[in-house]
Amino acid sequence: MAKIVKKKKVGFVCQSCGHVLPKWSGMCPACNEWNSIVEEIVSTKPRVFSPVGAAPANSITGAEKPIRLSNVDTGDVIRFDVGIGELNGVLGGGLVRGSVVLVGGDPGVGKTTLLMQTLSNLSEKGVGVLYITGEESAAQLKMRGERLGINEEKFLVLFSTNLEEILDAVRGTLPKVVVIDSIQTTSTDLVESTPGSVSQLRAVAHELTSLAKQDGIAIILVGHITKDGSIAGPKLLEHLVDTVLYFEGGAEYPYRILKAHKNRFGPTDEVGVFEMGESGLTEVIDPTGFFLSERLESEPGSAVTATLEGTRTLLVEIQSLVVASPLAVPRRTSMGIDYNRVNIIAAIIEKKGGIELSHHDIFVNVAGGIKVNEPALDAALAASMISSYLDIPIPGDLILFGEVGLSGEVRGVSQGDKRVAEAKKLGFNRAVVPKRNADEPAMPKGIEVIGVKNIIGLISSLFGEGRGGKK
Ligand code: TYD
Ligand code: MG
Numbered sequence: 001m002a003k004i005v006k007k008k009k010v011g012f013v014c015q016s017c018g019h020v021l022p023k024w025s026g027m028c029p030a031c032n033e034w035n036s037i038v039e040e041i042v043s044t045k046p047r048v049f050s051p052v053g054a055a056p057a058n059s060i061t062g063a064e065k066p067i068r069l070s071n072v073d074t075g076d077v078i079r080f081d082v083g084i085g086e087l088n089g090v091l092g093g094g095l096v097r098g099s100v101v102l103v104g105g106d107p108g109v110g111k112t113t114l115l116m117q118t119l120s121n122l123s124e125k126g127v128g129v130l131y132i133t134g135e136e137s138a139a140q141l142k143m144r145g146e147r148l149g150i151n152e153e154k155f156l157v158l159f160s161t162n163l164e165e166i167l168d169a170v171r172g173t174l175p176k177v178v179v180i181d182s183i184q185t186t187s188t189d190l191v192e193s194t195p196g197s198v199s200q201l202r203a204v205a206h207e208l209t210s211l212a213k214q215d216g217i218a219i220i221l222v223g224h225i226t227k228d229g230s231i232a233g234p235k236l237l238e239h240l241v242d243t244v245l246y247f248e249g250g251a252e253y254p255y256r257i258l259k260a261h262k263n264r265f266g267p268t269d270e271v272g273v274f275e276m277g278e279s280g281l282t283e284v285i286d287p288t289g290f291f292l293s294e295r296l297e298s299e300p301g302s303a304v305t306a307t308l309e310g311t312r313t314l315l316v317e318i319q320s321l322v323v324a325s326p327l328a329v330p331r332r333t334s335m336g337i338d339y340n341r342v343n344i345i346a347a348i349i350e351k352k353g354g355i356e357l358s359h360h361d362i363f364v365n366v367a368g369g370i371k372v373n374e375p376a377l378d379a380a381l382a383a384s385m386i387s388s389y390l391d392i393p394i395p396g397d398l399i400l401f402g403e404v405g406l407s408g409e410v411r412g413v414s415q416g417d418k419r420v421a422e423a424k425k426l427g428f429n430r431a432v433v434p435k436r437n438a439d440e441p442a443m444p445k446g447i448e449v450i451g452v453k454n455i456i457g458l459i460s461s462l463f464g465e466g467r468g469g470k471k
Contacts, residue, residue, distance in 0.1 A: 013040045015198035018236050083121025086283045090258050092266015098216040100209050104223040105247030111222050113280050115179045120150035128175040134161035134185030148280040163188035182222040205240045253369040269310040289426045291316045291368040297396030301388030304399045305380030306419035307372050313422040317367040320384040325361040336366030345382050352408025353455040375403035376413035399423040402434040408455040412436030417443050
């Protein structure tokens with residue numbers, strides 16, 4: 001006889017991560033979000049289980065039967081070439097048919113621009129496209145389209161903020177790629193709360209994901225970003241979609257970086273670099289030296305390092321200003337690089353390098369407004385601070401990299417040979433690197449490679465013997 005197990009009717013569900021609690025709580029214990037727990041009907045249908053060996057109690061169709069993983073037909077993943085190499089790369093080799101991609105970024109970063117250019121390219125290749133906007137009128141899009149020089153004939157647009165209207169339009173025009181700009185302005189009649197609210201976002205994203213999977217349509221959702229840099233609304237949104245991309249870059253700088261944060265169809269360490277210009281976004285095909293373009297060579301406090309972003313090597317300039325502080329507690333600020341890292345490196349320079357920084361204000365900046373975060377940056381960070389303190393410039397044709405440990409040791413980093421090779425290509429003649437990397441057989445020839453073991457070695461190789469050292 002079938003055993004009937006009744007499931008609890010109501011539960012308290014975190015609207016951010018979907019965690020279910022037996023009772024209400026101010027903070028979700030799973031994702032630490034405040035005020036996100038809402039009472040919801042979890043399930044009203046009783047679950048029916050059959051005893052082992054008996055015929056199934058529920059009517060299970062063939063599709064629902066478990067099958068061996070080895071028998072699963074993967075089919076061919078069909079990818080659309082979006083006509084923008086940098087975007088194809090970040091997507092893992094093109095836009096996958098039937099996938100849902102969430103593109104997040106600050107207002108004005110260029111999400112609408114990028115996606116209009118993408119749809120225009122696709123439409124030129126004969127792929128049916130539909131751009132749904134709830135943010136700008138169709139007339140505004142047309143004006144922008146003219147500026148971008150997009151193909152207007154095959155580019156379908158719809159101004160709508162209503163999901164049911166959107167679904168009708170999609171079924172009526174049968175596009176292969178749809179952009180919804182934005183998910184926060186779209187709402188469904190099924191949910192009463194205001195557009196952009198958590199339950200609306202959840203319901204809308206759920207419907208659109210089903211549409212993508214059932215009809216094999218690639219759907220790109222635009223998502224706004226909150227102050228802390230995550231996509232506004234529930235983390236659940238990130239779980240629902242296949243791919244999450246973040247578009248970064250400040251309005252004051254022309255460059256934009258597109259990063260994959262999650263990708264079910266490719267790696268997540270790939271980045272795309274773009275430049276925003278008069279007629280939209282253009283790709284920066286070889287961004288290695290892009291962030292060094294305005295560097296003043298041989299200024300004290302400036303150090304160039306090679307950092308890895310996915311398969312890309314970017315050369316970036318770290319700038320420091322170290323000045324005697326009139327304050328009892330000196331100021332430390334950092335832009336583009338982790339503040340804690342700056343403090344740790346300053347402490348290592350003082351304790352292990354013998355250079356006293358505790359009465360100095362320290363300001364650190366990564367030139368060009370790019371954000372970097374990698375232990376391999378430590379050596380350049382340390383060198384730039386010491387260079388500013390000593391008021392001695394680091395030679396303009398020298399790059400550095402290496403992780404600096406708490407004992408003052410300079411540790412090897414991954415792909416040292418690649419970093420040196422890229423620097424050599426851009427005309428650098430010297431590289432100060434961890435000893436371990438310097439000893440690698442693959443280290444390129446034709447560039448002077450100086451291996452250092454610790455912070456004292458780093459200081460003497462750059463500024464001469466006796467500059468640092470324990471007092
Ligand atoms: P937009 O794509 O509207 O950003 P988002 O959709 O992420 O809010 O980008 C708007 C910004 O880009 C705006 O500040 C103007 C600038 N821009 C250009 O510099 N060149 C252009 O060709 C276009 C279309 C926009
Ligand atoms: Mg926009």
